[in-house]
Amino acid sequence: MWALSALRRGRTLVRTFTSAYPKPYTVPEGNWGTNRAARLELAASFRGLDKLGLNEGVCNHLSVMVPRADGQGETMLVGHYGLHWQEVTASNLLEVDWTGQTVQGEGKADVTAACIHLGIRHIRPDAKVIMHTHQPYATALACMKDPRLLMVHQNSLRFYQNVAYDTSYTGFALALEEGKRLGRVLGEKNILFMGNHGVVSVAKTISMAFDNLYYLERAAMMQVLAAGMEKEVALIPDSECGPMLDAISDMLQEYADAHFYSNYRILRKSQPEFEL
């Protein structure tokens, strides 16, 4: 009855969900199931981000490293270039190897997807999930000389000291070396603002990479709206951001699951074919 006593005493609560959010799908144990789960979640991410208007044309890309279904090593799961995000399904995702060659599925990945995603992973092998978008508000900030995400809103806090800024746009990413360069700029952060281009979100789980893109756009929207009013914005004091973030950092994965899986279930109602 921890929650109860904390409320009684007015103390800070630690969220004590006894069960994590149940996944809205079931997969068997083992490599096939792990591969399948990643396909379901990645397809839901393509559909969900499209519904939120965070993608652009058929250009942006999402990827996740997965064990091959037959257990023969690890591959990068990525979209088939040229599909509308509303066409992506669990089974039409491609698996590509470290050279960008398709090893599972029909078609090819976007070359820029291969270059950016594989390049970053050369530098950040822990970047299990990578999502790259040109989402409007965050990208607008990334086009400014001072592109910094300011601590204007509670949503900004989760990105405190967690955004890297690449201010040297070098053209379309058509070489692996460019992806590596981006990985080096990213460093240990989880968000990269790509100047004159867009953003990258890296995470250990699909739900977290998705959730971060969503809240990054909300935080950027607040910053852009506030900047348009030309009055002084009330920034959260820098000295308080760290402790405030610490207070919730243990909960963020759970929040991300709650949000992502709720979107997953909603998509299942309106676009059930994504699970095919």
Next chain:
Amino acid sequence: MWALSALRRGRTLVRTFTSAYPKPYTVPEGNWGTNRAARLELAASFRGLDKLGLNEGVCNHLSVMVPRADGQGETMLVGHYGLHWQEVTASNLLEVDWTGQTVQGEGKADVTAACIHLGIRHIRPDAKVIMHTHQPYATALACMKDPRLLMVHQNSLRFYQNVAYDTSYTGFALALEEGKRLGRVLGEKNILFMGNHGVVSVAKTISMAFDNLYYLERAAMMQVLAAGMEKEVALIPDSECGPMLDAISDMLQEYADAHFYSNYRILRKSQPEFEL
């Protein structure tokens, strides 16, 4: 024939609807029915605010104090954390006690919901309905050093001298004490601007809390759009705001019912499962 004669004479009319807006549902008399009516209206609020784009992720929360169906005291009706607002139904709402414990239904409320909503009610026991959102335009104002809602539009008038401003963001609301603090800042007002965070609407009825969030966002949109043009805004003179508000204050509950129940009926066509 009051309306007629007033029109003839050009006098100020008092709206004289002989019947209040009929509720679009029927419930039996007594505790069960009162509880059921609150569940129907709160579920419609989740769905309606989602349709209007005033919510964020699965984060914001709506609550109402209701008699328990069996008549054993009063509980707080609130959303099950982790549900998409399009998934909320009358029957999956939770009832929690003053310690935040679920006493009816499966699952848990968001801890921040419990802290904010119960905390405010400690200070404002008349706050039967509380709605907390991060709606874009109003929240953008709440992120400014001078967050005041200005009297730029007829819609602003209903909030004249009725908004409290909390300019000291203290991090995620993880303790009951924080809710109490917010309640003290709110004082006798019905709207709270939470700096760097969002807004709270408190009211005696669900329709009024909903209607106020809707018109608050419209008023804030006007203010943000006007501020972006960098020219001088035409404020309604302060000396006239009070009398203007007095002239309509008796009608506001009726307006709110008209608006809210029309949304309710529309939702019933497209998402009828919310009444389950």
Next chain:
Amino acid sequence: MWALSALRRGRTLVRTFTSAYPKPYTVPEGNWGTNRAARLELAASFRGLDKLGLNEGVCNHLSVMVPRADGQGETMLVGHYGLHWQEVTASNLLEVDWTGQTVQGEGKADVTAACIHLGIRHIRPDAKVIMHTHQPYATALACMKDPRLLMVHQNSLRFYQNVAYDTSYTGFALALEEGKRLGRVLGEKNILFMGNHGVVSVAKTISMAFDNLYYLERAAMMQVLAAGMEKEVALIPDSECGPMLDAISDMLQEYADAHFYSNYRILRKSQPEFEL
């Protein structure tokens, strides 16, 4: 072959549609048919403006003067207060007399509708159709100290010297006298900017009042977007606006019909019940 020769010689064309746009409905000759046609078109206007996002809550109102179906004089056709605009149908529109009393249909009109619409018609008996909205961009302009619609775009031209500005907001319109005052401010113009409030469009046909609201919002959007960039806007030279407008003024009713009836047909596919 006028069009042909004009193209050959590069001369200015006058649009020479041999047939006006066919109405997408048929009604019998006579009062009943005229009344019925107005009901169909007004219901389509409620639905169409709602789809375009130009209305607010259940507040704004549209009206048209029509002969009574039985030929016994003329009445004002107006919405039943409290209906969502998606609920309005040809048959649930109300007819009210010059005192605001309902003479056909169940329910009451909004008092502010009666005051504004009847009041304006006292002064402008030619105002067969009146539409009042709080559409976002035009209303934002109406909240500025200098609310003038500037000639920033081709769409602005149709309102050249055709907008009146009321800069003295007087509170909710709860008396017939207020409507008369608005009518006097409107004078001979067809558009009224109501300071801190919204806009009014008056016209001889429903299609024209609708089309003007649509293009007014587009013109205002251009002006607001341009003002937000804080650079100098390129205004169409004042001396040229008159001749430019003259060149198209004969075509505007035809343009309006084309636009309005295309919307009508589209609504019939998705919301066919509006014709009931």
Next chain:
Amino acid sequence: MWALSALRRGRTLVRTFTSAYPKPYTVPEGNWGTNRAARLELAASFRGLDKLGLNEGVCNHLSVMVPRADGQGETMLVGHYGLHWQEVTASNLLEVDWTGQTVQGEGKADVTAACIHLGIRHIRPDAKVIMHTHQPYATALACMKDPRLLMVHQNSLRFYQNVAYDTSYTGFALALEEGKRLGRVLGEKNILFMGNHGVVSVAKTISMAFDNLYYLERAAMMQVLAAGMEKEVALIPDSECGPMLDAISDMLQEYADAHFYSNYRILRKSQPEFEL
């Protein structure tokens, strides 16, 4: 295995799709088939641009030069004036001759469509496809004294030195001479900003004209959002824009096909009647 070795060596890749994007429809060889393919694609453009919100009323227009189905010369395929863009189908498109006369189909083209599109083609006979819209963000830029599209984003690059600016609005285009004038201002560029009016996109393929309008609006959106923040924008250095564009220019048609045909397939699901 070029792609593979390039990734290994980190070198710049040239996209080497072995098969171009398959068209989502099949037509027989010959004039009838070519004519039919253009009808399918132009109808999909009307529907797709409407879905993206880039059109205005029933005003803007899209055209393509096609061989007549019977092989008797070439005609301009254009929309039937007065149809909602959601009503356009492959078979209700009109064919008009160089004098603007309808030679295939029922109805008439908009006179301004005939004047603008035929006039431009007098000057630019290579302008197989012409699309004219009043899309919001690009049009807002076109209303500024300095309407230049700046190199603020990767999307801007594809328009580097490829936009012509007409800063002398002359009223509604009601004469062929006006179209010729616009063609002369356009010169060898593929995009025309029409001051106080809108934009024109000319291309050799429908997919490219469509894709350019889409990315032009995205680029303009970034520029408008950035301008609203009143801070310094980070422009891509002028000296680098040329080489950057060169690096991708060979791929743009392929990108355009990928994007356009994905939209085509999506439309086929929700509005399959456009292919009739």
